[in-house]
Amino acid sequence: MGADRAGWYSYDRLENGGRKSSDTVIESLQTIAVGNLFSALPGATDAFILTAFEPGEFMALGVRGRDATGAAVGTEAWRKEFDRANWTFTLSAIADGTRLHVRARPGFLVLRIPVFGLVSVSGWVARLIAPPVHFVMQRRQLNGLRRRAESARP
Template sequence: MSRNGLKIGGTFLSAGTCALAGCALLVRPRLLTWGATPEEVARTYPGDHLIAEAHSSSTMATTLPAPPEEVWPWLVQMGCDRGGWYSWDRLDNGGRPSARRVVPDWQSLEEGQRLSAVSSGRAWFTVAVHEPNRTLVLRSDVDLRSGRSFDIRAEPLPRAYVDSLWGFHLEPAPGGRTRLVVRGRGRSRPRPLTRAADVLFWEPAHFIMQTRQFHNLRERVTARV
């Protein structure tokens, strides 16, 4: 290739890199804080302390047309081995439709209980904080080499892992509604690789799945109003 060709190619590469960087600076903050107010983003929520030095964090929110005591039963029955996740079921519930009604058998939940994160049962969430009608925080610790969950208290830790929190926080809103704030926090290693994965894949994927869950929860609680 001629020098001019190399120069033109380098110019296009630099321009593309700058465009991607600019897109990340403009779009990424909106993905991580979709629907949340600045006050909600800045607030500390129950369970945040479990990952005090998080590498990543997101705060997303929506308002649901039912009081917290009517939203809570839908959250407490989540899990692949229970009512599903109310998101894109083909992606996170083995293709099985998430529950469209509150099931009494799935209303019992306690801290330390495991909820299957995937249909295979290889990975799970552990209930970390459980305050009925107020807060549900789920914790997931996954060995990235095997794709299996592990006990974060075990030593030594896997060489490559992710430790994450998925917290659901409910507050009464005017008109008998609920403000649902979802806080995500995580840490992982090896950080040079997991940071790239966070920005390029996990954060956009979480946005897609979380906004779908908001939509489906709104549909379900509306049907009961």
């Protein structure tokens, strides 16, 4: 996953710079480590960062809210820096395959607006706009992941 990796499997024009998300597994991207960058957009370096994972079980991505404290990558102090947003993917075996459950938890919302720069969005506005926007993108991504995983079955 990631704009500078295999894509987000969602709306590529919006999230992947127009580049089509990969339809095949890219072997060179299968080894990941805590602290790796999964770019939200091509060239982005602030989001998303892999904060924790267990192969075949879960993957947690985060967006740093506080300035880096200098804590070592992977430590609890380092993880606490990611209080702007968390996005966690979990996999559970079910009778006929896998249940993929995804949770997004924004701590606060900041938008980049021309002229004004970074603008903090108040809580009620964020609660109003985040769910429908997230739903559209998330649904597309989940279906994109399902299509690719099921078409790759032997």
